[in-house]
Amino acid sequence: MTEVPRQARGVIALDPVSCTSCMICVRECPDWCIEIDSHTEEVTEPGARRPRYVAVLDRFTIDWGLCMYCGICVEACPFDALFWSPEHDYASQDAGGLVHETQRLADWLSSAPQR
Amino acid sequence: MNVDPRDWASSIRAQVAQGFAYLDLLTAVDYPEAQRIEIVLVLLRPGTAEISTVTTSVDRREPRLGSLVDVLPGASWHEREIAEMFGVEFDGHPDPRPLLLAPGLGLHPLRKETVLGARAVTPWPGARSGHEEGASSGRRTRRTSPPPGVPADWLREAES
Ligand code: SF4
Ligand code: SF4
Numbered sequence: 001m002t003e004v005p006r007q008a009r010g011v012i013a014l015d016p017v018s019c020t021s022c023m024i025c026v027r028e029c030p031d032w033c034i035e036i037d038s039h040t041e042e043v044t045e046p047g048a049r050r051p052r053y054v055a056v057l058d059r060f061t062i063d064w065g066l067c068m069y070c071g072i073c074v075e076a077c078p079f080d081a082l083f084w085s086p087e088h089d090y091a092s093q094d095a096g097g098l099v100h101e102t103q104r105l106a107d108w109l110s111s112a113p114q115r
Numbered sequence: 116m117n118v119d120p121r122d123w124a125s126s127i128r129a130q131v132a133q134g135f136a137y138l139d140l141l142t143a144v145d146y147p148e149a150q151r152i153e154i155v156l157v158l159l160r161p162g163t164a165e166i167s168t169v170t171t172s173v174d175r176r177e178p179r180l181g182s183l184v185d186v187l188p189g190a191s192w193h194e195r196e197i198a199e200m201f202g203v204e205f206d207g208h209p210d211p212r213p214l215l216l217a218p219g220l221g222l223h224p225l226r227k228e229t230v231l232g233a234r235a236v237t238p239w240p241g242a243r244s245g246h247e248e249g250a251s252s253g254r255r256t257r258r259t260s261p262p263p264g265v266p267a268d269w270l271r272e273a274e275s
Binding site for chain 1: 237239240241243
């Protein structure tokens, strides 16, 4: 059998550390398959006058049942948090099983060649 | 290469004879203002990176075109898909049964005027404002324009 090319669009990997919860990918996705929950946390640095607010990502999901593999989210992310991986072995018996949560998306990172 | 619809099958036959024998893509694009539907065919020459794109346009009010199944048997499914999605009739298609949609649906979903009703009732995930306004508290900003494919007046009631 022919090998799947490394640059194939198999699945999208998320780097939760790089993701700033900016919502750009969610809004650019034509199929509405990405959902994000996030909140802000106050950080007070020693010596700083005012506290800083940082975004904390709570949940990032992609619904592969809706995704058309266009790659717009990967292109649009300004923070290099999304990458294509050639992995494609994630069929599911039910539609809910095609919704990948944060950790499952992060697990694809090791197979993403652009990373 | 753009060809006259009457020369569609013969032009493709000539391309195949020149080695562009692999059907990569066969689809259509709706241009309502121009009253035409464009049919797009992409052929590859196996073993090389060469591609050949052939297009033709049919009248949107009575869209019909000769089938390519005689020339490229693999065109069969694509033509059945275009028939359902755009309402184009393919003359000489050996098996023009519906392929993807429920029989009797009565609309061609990839024509521009088709209303994407599900979009009006599906919450847009981008309506959450992310962390700036505290998405975790459940607050959502109001969407100012309707999603693509939904008539503007459909949402007026919900927004008032
Ligand atoms: S690849 Fe396209 S359809 Fe899939 S999640 Fe990204 S933007 Fe959405
Ligand atoms: S565009 Fe990138 S940084 Fe912004 S929410 Fe999406 S993945 Fe995270």
